[in-house]
């Protein structure tokens with residue numbers, strides 16, 4: 001499924017960095033410029049230069065781009081001294097883009113309308129959910145003990161602990177190295193006999 005939120009995030013990052021806005025389509029199917037979650041409609045055009053003004057009435061922020069093709073990204077020329085008299089709309093861009101993609105898809109594909117809508121909105125009848133498999137944070141090979149089960153070897157380190165406990169009891173307290181080596185040899189011999 002198309003990830004609108006990802007797209008929206010990407011655009012936000014872009015607009016923060018180098019004032020790059022994207023032209024999307026308004027509900028009235030007119031070009032609408034989105035920059036930092038503020039929206040601008042066309043005011044005038046002159047020799048390819050497009051002059052935009054904020055869609056909110058009473059807000060006088062203006063900017064210019066070179067072109068107004070829907071779906072395209074443009075470098076926006078904006079005067080930083082202008083400040084919007086309202087808050088940015090963080091959800092509008094995603095919604096408008098979703099609507100635009102549905103429309104675009106409907107115009108080229110011959111699938112029934114209901115199917116196209118449900119695929120893009122993820123609700124209602126006939127919804128197709130697609131699962132995206134990502135690489136896990138902790139690789140399965142790292143923690144899976146399935147193979148140990150098949151090979152019939154212990155799944156935990158408890159057997160080591162029990163051996164360690166028994167061996168520790170066999171030694172005297174705080175043995176020196178020579179003493180320890182002797183004990184290890186002794187233990188080794190014992191195990192050999194058991195086998």
Ligand SMILES: [Zn+2]
Nearest residue numbers: 054056059084
């Ligand atoms: Zn504004």
